[in-house]
Amino acid sequence: MGNQFYKADVAIVGGGIAGIVSAIELLDQNKKVLILDRDDEENLGGLARWSFGGICMIGTPEQKRMKINDTPELALKDWTSFAEFEEDADWPKKWAEFYTYSSLEYIYEWLKNRGVSFLAMVNWPERGLFKPGNSVPRWHITWGTGHGLMEALINHMNEHPNRGNLTIHYNHKVEDLDSQDGEITGCHGLIEADQTKFRVESGAVIIAAGGICGDLDVVRKHWYKPWGDPPEKILTGSHKYADGGMHRSVENAGGNVTHLEKQFHYAAGIHHPNPRKPHHGLSLIPPKSALWVNAHGKRIGPIPLVTSYDTRYLVEQICKQPGKYSWQVMNRKIMERELAVSGSEYMTAFRDKKRLEVIKTLLFGNKKLTNRLLGESIDIVTANSVSELAEKMNELNGDQSVD
The missing domain is CATH 3.50.50.60 (FAD/NAD(P)-binding domain)
Incomplete structure (x- = not known):
């Protein structure tokens, strides 16, 4: 042809x-x-x-x-x-x-x-x-x-x-x-x-080819320098073809490409249960009432991390922690009332325009989402005591980081 x-x-x-x-x-x-x-x-x-x-x-x-x-x-x-x-x-x-x-x-x-x-x-x-x-x-x-x-x-x-x-x-x-x-x-x-x-x-x-965050090598190349080196593991919610290729073409043609280090990252992500691309992640909307701790189980602070006030600050603080990742500890009630996944795939009541289900979720919490995440996610562990929880966190990571 x-x-x-x-x-x-x-x-x-x-x-x-x-x-x-x-x-x-x-x-x-x-x-x-x-x-x-x-x-x-x-x-x-x-x-x-x-x-x-x-x-x-x-x-x-x-x-x-x-x-x-x-x-x-x-x-x-x-x-x-x-x-x-x-x-x-x-x-x-x-x-x-x-x-x-x-x-x-x-x-x-x-x-x-x-x-x-x-x-x-x-x-x-x-x-x-x-x-x-x-x-x-x-x-x-x-x-x-x-x-x-x-x-x-x-x-x-x-x-x-x-x-x-x-x-x-x-x-x-x-x-x-x-x-x-x-x-x-x-x-x-x-x-x-x-x-x-x-x-x-x-x-x-x-x-109109999207950003650069579909290629994590390009993300790392243009990582925001005040945050230090990029984390070893980064998940992406970007489009798999938003790889910066057209940015390079524009630049080669004399176009003005700027501010590639001004990337907007999210502080809380988990592996997608059914990935459509390498390192595919789900961006969580973290509960305000959860306890945010680092790789050793130590609370990140002294100012507690609270979502929706300054997302870039959350990312900056996590990048200062050992391992450059975090855990959120919560009970089931907090999870049902406050945890959400950013996107249409898991916010099904909003996506499918089911008004009564949306109202019910706002009033009583999202048990359906909680059960789905608990059943699908490899990054969520549950336990009935603090010691059991620490054991399961360490088992998931394959080390003994959490005391």
């Missing part, structure tokens, strides 16, 4: 949320659009499909109904307090200002007009520990989690009046960008299903 050739007004590398939103915007302008996605068709929507679907927005009707007094000015002040901007970080500062002043129009209204809805209850993310984080609740949970978010956007895209202008090719790995006289003219790569090569000619190329 010969090489494949495609032509479009705009080529989009990646069929996740950024690529699909870009395609919708371009279809609104009646452009000829080509999406090149490396994954299979059933995975269109990328990592966002597996997410919990929380979005930070300012001045929404949901906030107003809860009598949350929020403004772009307050949000920008909070962001600036928490962001650790460098003095010359002009573009990041401009982005923060644009986001806070435009989230109502460009995110909330845009999504609502395309079939996305949100829970009435606005939640707290990242309140800040030593300096102010979010002054008010701003975290809006998509009804149906990230799965519902992507279903709504994909349906909108497929039902678009200009859908005929859109072509989507799957199993297409873009390997590099093409240029002429200093301008990007397209891209080329490999159709992995049959090892056929392809080339694209387009007026513009949008890179």
